[in-house]
Amino acid sequence: MATSRANDILRQIAVISAFCFMIIGDMVGIGAFGGTPIQDAVGGAFDPDASYLTPATEAFSIWSAIYLGLLGYTIWQALPAQRERLRQRALGWWIALTMVLNGLWLVTVQFAGIWATVVVLVALLVALCITYVKVIRTREPGAGFWDGLLIDATTGLHLGWATLATVANLGAALTVTVPASWESAADVLGVIVVAAVAVIGVALAAWSHWRIAPGLAIGWGLSWLAVARLTGDLQSTPIAVAAIIATVIVVSVPVIARVLDRVRGDDAPQSA
Template sequence: MSDTRVHRPADLGRQIGVISAVVFMIIAAMVGTGLFGGTNVRELQGGALDSDATYLAPATQAFSIWTAIYILMVAYAIWQALPAQRSRVRQRAAGWWVAVTAVLNGGWLLAAQFLNLPMTVIAIVVLLIALALTIRVLTIQPSEGWQDAVFLDLTVGLHLGWVALATVANVTAWLTAEVVPASWGDAADFWGIAVLLVVGFIGIALALGTKGRLAPAIAMSWGLAWIAVGRSTGEPQSLPIAIAAGVVAAVVLLVAVAIRLILARSTPD
């Protein structure tokens, strides 16, 4: 996995930049969770981002995926800083993109803490675009071993899949709190299922665009499954939305697995 290319000054700058970006993200996460005296994200913006704020908010347990993403991001920052990684083509192609996603991740948390809901929507949409571009780079530059697969592909894939779903939840929180009435009334089931269908198409598009990568599908399905739990056991309750979320979760994951199997069988030995 090492590269014989000559080290460039820019390579060391990239490694330092990635470490700095991940440190910023972790500090922002501590601020966002109230560890530095701020307010927890679930209580910000009048509670609009809490697990019971909208019909498409995942149950609280879903957010534990952030722990895995943060651990992987820290692991990537350490791994990419090794001398053997400095001049690798894949690191040169993806390193700064990962750094950008780390900064934007922290930026969303700060927007939630100090700004308003529209700014959180802008922040998470920009983050989603950056993650999509990052996974595109990784798709063009195939992994060269298990370390690439774990520290780069898994990290970015989980981040992308979760943020894709979180973007829908964030937009819904904004619309519910500030654009449409807080109660969706009789149309709640219809609009909730309609949005979930859109989420399903996004998941399928990600599977096609990433050649069946499982990490984005796993993260999206995880969040969708917890939307199903939240709507079936918590407030606001909606059995139709819960069922739809469960079905979409299964479809997104199965499509990714099917694409991966098809591509594996079509690849010559």
Template sequence: MRDTSPARPSDLGRQIGVISAVVFMLIAAMIGTGLFGGTPVQDLQNGALDTDGSYLAPARQAFSIWSVIYAGLIAYTVWQALPGQRANPRQRAIGWLVAVTAVLNGLWLITAQFLTLPLTLVAIVLLLAALGLTLRRAVVSRERGDGIIDAILIDGVTGLHLGWVTIATAANAAALLTQTLPSSAAQFATPLGIAVLVAVVAIALTTAWASGWRVTPALATAWGVSWLAVGRLAGDPENTGIGVTALIVAAVIALVPLVVAGLRLLRPSVD
């Protein structure tokens, strides 16, 4: 049963904190896309973060998922700011964590714009960890009857954010290695790329299991890996081995959680 304790001053502070964090993230995104005179992300760090910056970079179409994630975070920000959400125990459980993920999201863009490539990897790893913790807290705090808005704006949006950042972290690490390793290391690109994709499968399926087989993290990761496959099979740098592996990986990441979630939904009717 939900705690019905009255709102506290700290609840208002949490709501304002979330709003401030998401506004910061959006301003950083505008700087990162060059709207405020900054350099677009694809041109930063000597092009290391562009779609041809490494063998694990998704094709440009993959990045359209940011529009969905940002729209979801904006919708969550408005919703959590409503008076009726102020004393909601679930908002108390995850609100500040969502704020932290928004700040780290913005800091990655600021880091890419003004600092160094190694620091972008630090920033995105911290973001990945914060999103994992946020989704886990969301799962633990959810109760029967929380409703569809809760499911979409907390579980769904956080899941999409986490799933996308999972593959983005792999791409960021690959970009750093591409920039720092000697050119002779290119001969190991295919086996290393395949090994990283296997690790992405393990992370994605572990995330699905730990989140109670929520499908949005897996779908977002599979989306990114699918466009990675397109980039390697039809773009530059071309690599058939990594491209074919990415197609298989994307299918596994998407289908396993969908099948398990479907079986869990059918189980009550079978019993």
């Protein structure tokens, strides 16, 4: 019993420490300590006008919602009532890992090459996928509103955004790596990638019993990708149109499916 209690307290401390690291990494990443702002780092590779797959700068405001959710989770999981809960034991360490990798990516932007940022972001995406599987599969009697908001919805938003961010990061890395002649195929490749993101978004929603949060995050990023390709210096009508269609699909499909499930009286979990 004493060992279990000690492990639970250690997990709670680890989550708090991971959140603090993430915030420090964020401050480093945005240049708060004298570094280079993200859009100007690694030669401006992350600027919306540098890659056909990078959304407009406004898209990144979604981090405010994700960080707020992670802050809420960090405080909530530290409460004594949460210490020995099954879901906290199953998910706490994994959520902490996602926050560490989140902060590490922001540090990597400042101090490593662009392909290093791809590696870290892929690791974050894998960790979020594993975490979300555990979120879906680890159910517990008495789980209610705060579980749905601070675990299910926050992890879903984080996963959805990381999915799109990985595509954008890879696109930026390829843009500064491949020959300039490849730009002639940008429209076709961009449409294919956006279509693949839409398929992934719908598949993720279907697997998770039509949870909405991942699709909202993906749709948010796709909508701003469309804005960037219609109004920025690097314009592409085909990619913009594909992004608009994909946005409608990834957002509307889970919503419609959940409504239909409710009409049919489906007993599947209905968390966010």
